[in-house]
Amino acid sequence: MAGASVIRRLSVWGAAVAMSLALTVPSAAFAALASCSPGDYRSGACTPSVGIGSGGVDLGVNITDPGTRPGTGGSGSANGNGAGAGGSAGSGSGSGTGTGAGAPVGPPAPCGLVCQNPYTITAPADAVPGEGRGPITLADLVNFQPVVGVPRMEPNGWAVVGLHTNFWVDAGPQVQEGLLIGLPASVRFTPVAYRWSYGDGTTAVVSEPGSSWAAAGLPEFSPTPTSHVYSGSGQVTATLTVDFSAEYTFGQTDWIAIAGSVPVPSAPMAATVQRADTVLVGGDCSSARAGLGC
């Protein structure tokens, strides 16, 4: 039941995804995520930065406090040591206003779905109580969409009644970067099921993408995990839907799985199913190098 509702939900925004994709995410993988107040960016007190910290990428800001504000504690000592590294901007005398006892250097750390302070981001573990919002779901992946290659079949565009027709597709794991709930994140999609509809009313769900006969080292018309035998002639349209599982990370944590899967339909393939006696073969069947279909 839950699975069905997920799929319906996805199909609704599936149409919207293409629209937003064109408009999304300028370039970089990660952006600074500092809490930086309007007053800070007016005075230049915050400079977005991305640096490599111990064991990972630290995202944050350097607060280069210009002048008077005591760094921590507010003990009234007249030398304001701004908390920023390399606070070159005249962090000297700090005359007079050293009374701001204990004013925090950065703005208060907001702690909602994703906790962040000026220096670190903590990815959500799961549901965040009190936030009125559940865990990250597939519906949050509006900026991300896995890609499925063009499905292939052989023989290409036709099939022989009673013989195996081979299908495969190029669709593997993929990592995308973009904004997840407003924060730069990586999302990894991994194919979990390939759902073939062969166009004659039969379907198959397989766990592998399949491969060409040549790549598998098999003779033509061999059975494969993804092959299909048509029982009657006519025009068919085969389609493929690949189900992807999704995981995300905000860069400092391991991959966190998102419940459910994302179905991605591929382009349909039209084919003519013919009886063996009307099939044109790919070459002279009597020659040493027999053509396709011999």
Add this chain to the structure above:
Amino acid sequence: MVWVQRVPAAVTAALVAVALLGGCTADAPEVEPTPSASASDEPVFASDEEALAAATEAYAEYQDALDHAFQDLDSRALDSYATDEALSAAVDSVADYAERGWRQEGNSSVASTSLVDATQLVGRSEPEGAQIYACLDVSDVEILDEQGNSVVSEGRPATYALVASLRWMTASRTLTVSHEEPWDGGGICD
């Protein structure tokens, strides 16, 4: 066996149906909808362009209100333009300026905007919100202390790239800035 393939087929069918309906209504005699009737179920924003234009206007008004707040050290007008975290951050920031005896002269300007995500806005009769990137030009902004000396950091950039969330306020039927943070991913102020 579950036919997941039917999902795209259903979507396609729905789109075709919508297209057909569109054709039918175009041929049918036009009935002028009354404003009250259209307000209830017609989308507030029909396209990404409309959504971006509205979000840009709301964001520019928010920055304008911030300019005035930092100039007059009065944050009372901000709640017409900001809400949630953005409002509390702005009010705190103005209070911080007042405490230090700082004051702004000159105005900022929104140099450019682009859409991050408007799927919660476009095509909905009850929109929720949107996210935009904005490039804020602060080059004309001067911050002075009580003695009239500039306290602007030497390294302050002329522009800041920000990513802002805007929330649709059902009562006032306006977009209001709910969250804002710097964006260092490039491509916004370049």
